[in-house]
Amino acid sequence: MSLPLPVEPLRCRHPDCTLPEGGRCARADEFPDPLASCPELVRNDEPSTTPAPVARSAAPTPTEDAAPWKGRHLDLLEADQLLQRSPARVIAVLGAYDAGKTCLLASFFLQIASGQRGPFPYRFASSRTLYGFQALVDRANQWSGKEGEDIVGHTPKEQSEHPGQFLHLGVRPSKASDDRHLDILLSDVPGEWFTEWTSRTDAEARRRLGFIERSDGFVVVVDAAALLGASGGKVDSNAGLLLRRLASELRPRRTPRALALVFSKFDRILDRVTPPSIENGLQRDAWGLLGKRAARIWSAIEQAREVGLNVMPFAVSAFPRPLGAGQPVGVMVPFAHIMATADHRDRWPRLSPSVPEGATCFAALRRWEAAP
Amino acid sequence: MPDTSEDKQDRLSRIWTDWGLRVDTPTGDALQVALGAADSWLQKGSSDPEIVIRAVQVLLVDPERPDAHKRNCWGSLRKAIRGAWGNAMTAPDHVLLGQSLVLAAWPQEIQGRWFDLARLLDSAWDVLAGRDRQQNEMTRWREENQVRLMRDVGKRLRVQQSLQVTPNVSVDIAPVTSALVQFEQNQTTNRFDNAAPYLLAVFVALKDTLSTLSNALQSMSGDMSTVIKRTQEDSDRIRVAMCGVEGELNLLWWGQARYCETLRKPFRRIEHPEDVVWWAACEAADRARDIDVEPAAAYLVETLHDLGQDIFEKRPLLRWMEELHASLKRAAQLAPALSDRLERYAREDALGLPVTWVRLRAAQNESLEGAVEKVALDLNAEIDRGQWASWIFRERLLDLYLVGDS
Secondary structure, three states, X not given: OOOOOOEOOOEEOOOOOOHHHOOOOOOOOOOOOHHHHOOOEEOOOOEOOOOOOOOOOOOOOHHHHOOOOOOOOEOHHHHHHHHOOOOOEEEEEEEOOOOOHHHHHHHHHHHHHOOOOOOOOEEEEEOOOHHHHHHHHHHHHOOOOOOOOOOOOOOOOOOOOOOOOEEEEEEEEOOOOOOOOEEEEEEOOOHHHHHHHHHOOOHHHHHHOOHHHHOOEEEEEEEHHHHOOOOHHHHHHHHHHHHHHHHHXXXXXXXXXXXXXXXXXXXXXXXXXXXXXXXXXXXXXXXXXXXXXOHHHHHHHHHHHXXXXXXXXXXXXXXXXXXXXXXXEOOHXXXXXXXXXXXXXXXXXXXXXXXXXOOOHHHHOOXXXXXX | OOOOHHHHHHHHHHHHHHHOOOOOOOOOHHHHHHHHHHXXXXXXXXXXXXXXXXXXXXXXXXXXXXXXXXXXXXXXXHHHHHHHOOOOOOOOOOHHHHHHHHHHHOOOOOOOHHHHHHHHHHHHHHHOEOOHHHHHHHHHHHHHHHHHHHHHXXXXXXXXOOOOOOOOOOOOOHHHHHHHHHHHHHHHHHOOOXXXXXXXXXXXXXXXXXXXXXXXXXXXXXXXXXXXXXHHHHHHHHHHHHHHHHHHHHHHHHHHHOEEOOOOEEHHHOOOHHHHHHHHHHHHHHOOOOOOHHHHHHHHHHHHHHOOOOOOOEEEHHHHHHHHHHHXXXXXXXXXXXXXXXXXXXXXXXXXXXXXXXXXXXXXXXXXXXXXXXXXXXXXXXXXXXXXXXXHHHHHHHHHHHHHHO
16 A cells, blocks of 8 residues: 655745744734635645655755745845835845855855944844855855865856845944844856856846846956966956946936945955055056056946946955954955945935916915025 | 826836836736725825825835834825735835835826825925935926926916807797698688698697707707806806915015014014924914915015024924924913824824924923834934924914814
């Protein structure tokens, strides 16, 4: 006698729901008995006729799902749903394969989560992708410090319809009088996508990076060590191309956007280049040998500034040493630069609609102008 | 131009393309139902002022402020949407999406006078900061409201061209005469033999003539009723215009006299300058019920300037609120009471209504503790005395409109 096939487990489409794992229904206030009425829950009461997969390498394990949050990277749909709550600041982290984008994100998370926010005027408040961050940090924690060994895993090129693209951070301004909760979405996509995006303009590449136009700030990561290496010309050319492509893609906006040009892995070239002060950051000469090798990058910077991007280069070492042996350098500054523009708090201008022609003297009386 | 659901969907698409993340703007069933529900909710605003006030408050809510989704104004909209379809909104805290729905569904043509109330909450926008992502669409909405109101004021004074009524009652009686002549001839020649057909011909001619006459009279009566209706409309317009002119004259004379009727002394003799602002704004509002708000508010500020007040002196909003609280305590029984309606609205949610909230607290002899949460605006934002006077003026006017209606 064969055993009955197992009942299909509960599944919920809501990103915040943990009911299937024994947690709480995300819509519990709407549906007191979610098992009976919540429309997000799906369960086939009929026994499954398809055998369960033996191994699910790409899918999360049940242990991973047990956390009371989404955990992993958010895909475009989930990120859009998050935006229905508040106008999240979207920061696009761009750069070629192995430029150090994921390392920068992991290091940024470690710094803000441990309260070492430096010049970044926000403190950690929440995250819907804690597991995603945790996975990055765990890997970085195992790094022995040997050159050539990956600090974090390379971001995989997922082929699914909705690949995870965003890490989420909730932050609160450090100013006591400002009690807002800001959502920040950090893009974490493979470098190959940007290469495809810059080299050809097919619909698929555009679709995958459709969030770029909506982004409130950009971090363009360039491997400083590679720039000074044997293939430095190619690195310079590719980074310049990426910057130019970005500048040409963006439509003009009323409010400016910031771009932080991050020279990553700077600890490896400190013996040859001394990073300039922030004030002199835009002067190519101030970067010495690095400036000389980055002719195309600097030319592209000019183009980016012409389209209204507030560009500033930064020297960053996300993991100069293994985690227990040293601190990252300059990781928070690029993000502070971006947030200064993405979260600037200017007062709204007063309205000044035109008074209709032929209006009486009384009707024409207005006080539109602001106080001097 | 009449509103169509397609226009509203287009507006929602435009807004969400800018605010959202997906390049292919969501137009799923749930969102369409949500838009429809927001639209129905707003339509009720033509007869219910609370809907209009709550809708403006929904727009004023900063979605990044803590507990933004717990405010009463948001609760009203969400309840309406959930009533239409529980799944229409995916989570109770989707305030940003709710704001886009209100903007998209806001009626483009005047639908009842209560929608004019939106302009009376306009002061709150003076202290908004940041929210860059939303600024374009919300500014567009505010400008459209202002322009529409100016256009509406222009319309009120326009008297329609009178309808010309030309009596057109020409009835041809020749067929009757002819039938009678034939009847008489038949009578003369044939006496009463074979008279019936001739008599019948007379009756038929008479019936046709009477029918023509009846139609002509009916047509004239239709024209007359149109004329009467239009005359009534014109008369209403003239009455409204005259009320406006009378209101403008009263306000202008009040500004010239600079005499506080409530305290029975000239404004210049009032000891505390903040009391002058309160009483002047109050009395100006009393005279501005039938006139355009913006010029009246500007005139109030100019009058304060003439009274020697520094209209450009800037202070944080909270400081102005404290000054008003003190003025109201000094005014004691003389201060006008809040209308029951506005009091209820402010108790449930005082977002963007600092003046009303201070009046409520002063009436109950309570302090301003909790102002940050209740008013939910940036109370550290500095505004000048002129802006604050206009703010008091607008909220007092809001109160008067609601009293007048109840």
